[in-house]
Amino acid sequence: SPPTGAGRAAGRDATAAVVRTLDRQGDVQAAWSARTTKNTWLRSKDGRTLLVLVRLKGTDKERKEAAPRVVAAARAAAPAADVEPSGATWANRAIDESVERDLRRAELLAAPVLFVVLVLAYGSVVSALLPVVVAALTIGCAVPILGLLAQAVDLSRVAVSAASAIGFGLAVDYSLFLLARVREESARGADLHT
Known part of the structure; x- marks a missing residue:
């Protein structure tokens, strides 16, 4: 919408400038407004708020990456207007x-x-470091695999965090299982060194 006190003509000019600029953007498949399509629903009744619809090219990931560039171009095309992005x-x-x-x-x-809980559960700092080392190795293997997978398919930005959480959870779980087993065998009087 144009700044306070600006007329409808200024708003239409700003909208036209935005549409022209966005039509030249490589990321934009199409841009249109009330002025380019004669759709009155793209303009508020008082003419102060105008809507510019933009269809971006590419995959969902490519569109998400392009969105800030397109918004920046729209703001640069109409610096006196208040450009607010919206949409899916x-x-x-x-x-x-x-x-x-x-x-x-x-x-x-x-x-x-979690580290404090591990120290309390295992009874020593050295024992608590075991699941941390296993988790680091697991995550170190998972991240490159996710990187290769991301070349073929779109992955969520939280995939690495999910892999980290799963890797750390499995490392702690398996370490607790081993600790419980060692303690059980020790309670039976088994020789743990052989």
């Missing part, structure tokens, strides 16, 4: 970024707490 691609991108940020924060908070 923009919303999915925002959700992915939010989920990824939240997962990283959760990982940073959970790691020290």
Whole structure:
């Protein structure tokens, strides 16, 4: 929408500039507005808010990557206008970024707490490091595989976090299983060194 006090003509000019600019973008398949299609539903009744529809090219992943460039181009084409992106691609991108940020924060908070729990469960720092080493090896193998897989198919941005969580969970679970087994055999009087 044009700034306060600007007339309908300024809004139409800004919208036309945005559509022309976006039509020249390599990421844009088509862009249209009330002015280019004569659809009155793309304009508010007072003419201050105008909608520009944009269809992006490519896969879902490519569209998510292109969205910020397209929005920046639209804002540059009409610097006096308030350009607000919307739509499924923009919303999915925002959700992915939010989920990824939240997962990283959760990982940073959970790691020290989990390590303290492991030290308490295993009874020593050295024993608690065993699942951490196994998890690091698992994650170290999973990340390159995910990288190769990402070349063939679209993967979620949270795939690495999911692989990390699964790898660490399996390492802790297996280590607890081994610890319980060793303690059980020790309680029976078995010689653990042979």
